[in-house]
Amino acid sequence: GNSVTQMEGPVTLSEEAFLTINCTYTATGYPSLFWYVQYPGEGLQLLLKATKADDKGSNKGFEATYRKETTSFHLEKGSVQVSDSAVYFCALSNQGGKLIFGQGTELSVKP
Amino acid sequence: NAGVMQNPRHLVRRRGQEARLRCSPMKGHSHVYWYRQLPEEGLKFMVYLQKENIIDESGMPKERFSAEFPKEGPSILRIQQVVRGDSAAYFCASSPYGTSAYEQYFGPGTRLTVT
Numbered sequence: 001g002n003s004v005t006q007m008e009g010p011v012t013l014s015e016e017a018f019l020t021i022n023c024t025y026t027a028t029g030y031p032s033l034f035w036y037v038q039y040p041g042e043g044l045q046l047l048l049k050a051t052k053a054d055d056k057g058s059n060k061g062f063e064a065t066y067r068k069e070t071t072s073f074h075l076e077k078g079s080v081q082v083s084d085s086a087v088y089f090c091a092l093s094n095q096g097g098k099l100i101f102g103q104g105t106e107l108s109v110k111p
Numbered sequence: 112n113a114g115v116m117q118n119p120r121h122l123v124r125r126r127g128q129e130a131r132l133r134c135s136p137m138k139g140h141s142h143v144y145w146y147r148q149l150p151e152e153g154l155k156f157m158v159y160l161q162k163e164n165i166i167d168e169s170g171m172p173k174e175r176f177s178a179e180f181p182k183e184g185p186s187i188l189r190i191q192q193v194v195r196g197d198s199a200a201y202f203c204a205s206s207p208y209g210t211s212a213y214e215q216y217f218g219p220g221t222r223l224t225v226t
Contacts, residue, residue: 043217
């Protein structure tokens with residue numbers, strides 16, 4: 001079946017540090033991959049997406065590359081800010097559009 | 112263009128009561144998805160609906176839960192005879208197309224507390 005595994009949190013970083021949140025997936029066929037972000041008390045916002053192998057999604061300094069050979073979609077940012085503190089969810093969509101989420105990774109950035 | 116609307120934002124019910132959660136998709140979106148976020152857990156898919164049709168309800172509990180998306184009006188997630196384990200955040204998302212390539216737009220959620 002389809003599943004997504006993320007690195008466990010919480011992840012605590014200092015401002016301007018480099019961020020990596022690992023995400024691997026299991027899926028049949030050719031899923032689309034997403035990163036969503038959830039700020040406290042809010043719904044999810046799409047951060048970036050990639051719909052085929054080797055695609056790179058990017059937004060607000062965040063990047064992730066769809067790696068079919070390693071079934072991965074790791075999230076990276078070169079220099080995090082305090083405002084990036086949130087919970088990040090990796091997700092895949094395969095058939096019918098329903099999203100399969102990872103367990104979420106809480107990021108805390110300290111000044 | 113207003114985003115996805117959900118109401119109420121917070122709902123408190125006693126055990127055995129009914130809970131009705133409403134979701135108005137973005138304008139022009141005819142595909143609605145419901146997800147549940149239990150405490151300390153990730154989001155789990157519940158049901159996918161198009162206007163007047165349930166397309167995929169593979170994530171819905173077999174009993175007490177139902178969903179609809181009528182021709183007119185919002186989508187409704189209904190939980191009958193609520194129990195403490197139903198306490199969670201329920202999120203609705205909408206999309207213009209029901210395919211994997213299109214992102215879903217999420218509402219702010221309804222936080223259900225069962226006392």
